[in-house]
Structures are given as C-alpha cells and as structure tokens.
Amino acid sequence: MQLLSLSTLNYRNLQDATLPFPAGVSGLWGENGAGKTNLLEAAYLALTGLTDAPRLEQLVRSGEREAYVRADLMAGGSLSVLETGVGRGRRTTRVDGVRVRGQELPRGSAVWIRPEDSELVYGPPTLRRAYLDALLSRLSPRHAQMLQRYDRTLAQRNAALRAGEDWAMAVWDESLVTLGSEIMQLRRRAAGRLAELAAAAHAQLGSQKPLQLQLQESTDPERFRHDLGRRRAEELSRGATVVGPHRDDLNLTLGDFPAGDYASRGEARTIALALRKAELDLLTEKFGEQPVLLIDDFSAELDPHRRAFLLQLAASVPQAIVTGTEAFPGAARTLHVAAGGVLAQEVEA
Numbered sequence: 001m002q003l004l005s006l007s008t009l010n011y012r013n014l015q016d017a018t019l020p021f022p023a024g025v026s027g028l029w030g031e032n033g034a035g036k037t038n039l040l041e042a043a044y045l046a047l048t049g050l051t052d053a054p055r056l057e058q059l060v061r062s063g064e065r066e067a068y069v070r071a072d073l074m075a076g077g078s079l080s081v082l083e084t085g086v087g088r089g090r091r092t093t094r095v096d097g098v099r100v101r102g103q104e105l106p107r108g109s110a111v112w113i114r115p116e117d118s119e120l121v122y123g124p125p126t127l128r129r130a131y132l133d134a135l136l137s138r139l140s141p142r143h144a145q146m147l148q149r150y151d152r153t154l155a156q157r158n159a160a161l162r163a164g165e166d167w168a169m170a171v172w173d174e175s176l177v178t179l180g181s182e183i184m185q186l187r188r189r190a191a192g193r194l195a196e197l198a199a200a201a202h203a204q205l206g207s208q209k210p211l212q213l214q215l216q217e218s219t220d221p222e223r224f225r226h227d228l229g230r231r232r233a234e235e236l237s238r239g240a241t242v243v244g245p246h247r248d249d250l251n252l253t254l255g256d257f258p259a260g261d262y263a264s265r266g267e268a269r270t271i272a273l274a275l276r277k278a279e280l281d282l283l284t285e286k287f288g289e290q291p292v293l294l295i296d297d298f299s300a301e302l303d304p305h306r307r308a309f310l311l312q313l314a315a316s317v318p319q320a321i322v323t324g325t326e327a328f329p330g331a332a333r334t335l336h337v338a339a340g341g342v343l344a345q346e347v348e349a
C-alpha cells in the first residue's frame with residue numbers, strides 16, 4: 001500500500017500542509033520536539049482511524065477546536081481518500097466523502113513502530129491485551145464486534161455486582177460466557193500464529209535468546225461459567241468480575257525468564273520490534289498487501305545489528321516513513337522537520 005499524500009489541519013504542532021509521499025523509504029529528521037512523532041501519529045490516524053491519545057482533544061492544536069487529517073491511499077490498485085476529524089470526545093471518519101464508522105477504514109493499511117512499544121514488555125497486562133485486541137480487531141471484524149459487546153456486558157455486570165444484585169447474575173453470566181468464549185477461541189487461534197511470527201522475527205533480529213509468547217488465560221471456555229459461579233462471593237464483595245478474557249495476558253518469555261522482569265532496555269525494544277514485525281506479517285497475510293510502515297525514532301536504544309534490521313525492513317516494504325534525530329541511511333528521500341513544518345528536501349542518489 002502507498003500513502004500518496006497526507007494533509008493535516010490544526011493537528012498538534014504541525015503546520016497545516018499537504019505532503020506528498022513517494023514509494024520507497026522517506027526519512028524525516030529533525031531536532032527533539034520538531035514534530036516528527038506528530039507527523040507519524042497523524043499519518044497513522046488518517047490511515048487507520050486509530051490513536052492511543054488518552055483524550056482526542058490532545059490531538060487538536062492548542063487554541064483550536066477541531067483537527068483534521070486526510071490520507072490519499074493507494075491500495076489494491078485503487079485510490080481511496082480517508083478523512084478523520086477529531087474534537088473534544090468526537091471523531092468523524094469519511095471514505096471517499098462518505099461518512100463511515102471508524103472500523104470501516106481499510107484495516108491493514110499501516111503499522112507503526114515506536115520506542116514506546118517497549119512498554120508492551122515492561123507495562124501492565126492491559127497494554128498487551130490492547131495490542132492483541134487491536135490487532136485481532138483489524139484482522140477480524142467479528143472479533144471487534146464481540147469485544148465491544150463483551151465490554152458493554154462486562155460494564156453492566158459489574159454495575160449489577162456493585163449494586164449487590166445477586167439475582168440478576170444468571171442473565172449476565174449467560175451473555176458474558178457466550179461472548180467471552182468466542183473471544184477466547186478467536187484469541188487462541190491468532191495468538192498461536194502471532195507467537196510463531198514473533199519468534200521468527202526475534203531470531204532474525206539476531207537475538208541469542210529465544211522469544212516465547214503465550215496467552216495466559218484467567219479461565220477457558222469450558223470452565224468459564226463454573227468459575228464465575230465459584231467466585232461469586234468474591235465478585236460481590238469487590239464489585240467486579242474477576243475471571244474472563246478481560247483478565248488475560250500475553251506472557252513474553254526471553255530465554256528462561258519472564259521478559260518484563262529481566263529484559264534489558266535494548267532487549268525489550270527488540271521484543272517489541274518482533275511483535276510489530278509479526279503484526280506486519282499477519283496483516284500482509286490477511287489482506288494480501290503490505291501495510292505502510294511508519295517507524296518513529298529508528299535509532300532509539302538499538303545496536304547496529306538491530307538498526308540494520310530496521311533498515312532492511314523499511315527497504316522491504318512498498319513504502320516506509322522513518323523518523324530520527326539524524327538522517328535515515330538509505331532513504332530514497334530525506335525531509336527536514338522543524339517547528340512542525342517540513343522544511344527542506346534533498347533527494348539522494
């Protein structure tokens with residue numbers, strides 16, 4: 001896939017502009033705080049409709065009410081215009097001028113690799129679940145739908161638990177078990193393939209210690225109903241559902257040890273890179289075309305071998321946009337970012 005151009009309006013510190021992007025590797029370099037991450041974040045939002053900003057208004061330039069991003073995307077041989085507008089608690093999405101829901105944007109259009117991905121290793125289970133669920137939702141609209149319904153049911157069940165409505169549990173359990181069991185089955189299937197791809201990417205990254213990835217479930221489809229009943233008293237006293245797919249984790253083991261407790265910063269970044277490469281591979285398998293690859297801060301915490309891997313990875317996809325505080329070696333086109341604007345452009349041989 002290829003992002004032909006990115007337009008932004010009122011987006012964080014970026015100057016309002018339309019930037020064309022050719023195929024191949026574009027390298028964006030600039031000082032700290034120049035706006036490089038904001039540019040990749042805007043591209044990711046425009047291409048996928050996704051953001052992990054805690055509040056949508058953070059994306060809007062201070063003093064403005066709304067921000068807008070637009071991606072002209074070439075996918076499957078045809079051009080689509082993807083537009084997203086965001087404001088306080090509000091997001092609207094259009095494809096070719098027609099208003100759609102966010103999940104109707106092309107689902108395999110971009111993968112974003114960034115230094116914060118190390119939190120997938122060190123951070124709490126919520127982050128790994130979010131990674132898995134976001135990926136599965138892009139691979140399967142059914143999973144996205146099940147997950148939404150599960151989250152709604154879970155919130156209602158928790159409210160009933162807090163209100164001490166023991167009598168209502170039979171009804172909530174029925175829906176939770178039906179939805180939760182399907183989510184567990186979908187996760188199991190995808191996690192198996194993800195584990196293979198991540199382990200292979202990790203080995204390619206030159207790591208001597210093998211990476212293992214395993215779904216850690218708080219229950220399983222056969223036991224789910226029984227476990228809910230067994231822990232009812234505890235749930236009523238805590239006012240929360242204590243078993244189910246919302247309590248699962250993705251265990252990462254490096255060599256013989258849990259990665260979150262033992263991995264060095266560089267090792268964690270390597271594991272995170274392997275997870276993103278696996279994401280790229282899964283999306284490519286599913287949609288038959290490689291996503292646009294966005295790489296933020298390519299040199300952060302990586303030794304020369306791992307940097308070389310990123311270089312090769314960027315060169316292996318139809319289009320990659322890579323940022324750093326120095327120019328990306330081997331980029332077909334180098335752009336200079338300063339004060340939220342793309343200032344200079346040099347074409348290398």
Ligand SMILES: Nc1ncnc2c1ncn2[C@@H]1O[C@H](COP(=O)(O)OP(=O)(O)OP(=O)(O)O)[C@@H](O)[C@H]1O
Binds near residue numbers: 039
């Ligand atoms: N909503 C906003 N309105 C205005 N400016 C913002 C907004 N959100 C973030 N910024 C500013 O945008 C600037 C650029 O941030 P960005 O993370 O893109 O920098 P960067 O070039 O990636 O820097 P680094 O190399 O340090 O990672 C920061 O100074 C930040 O304070």
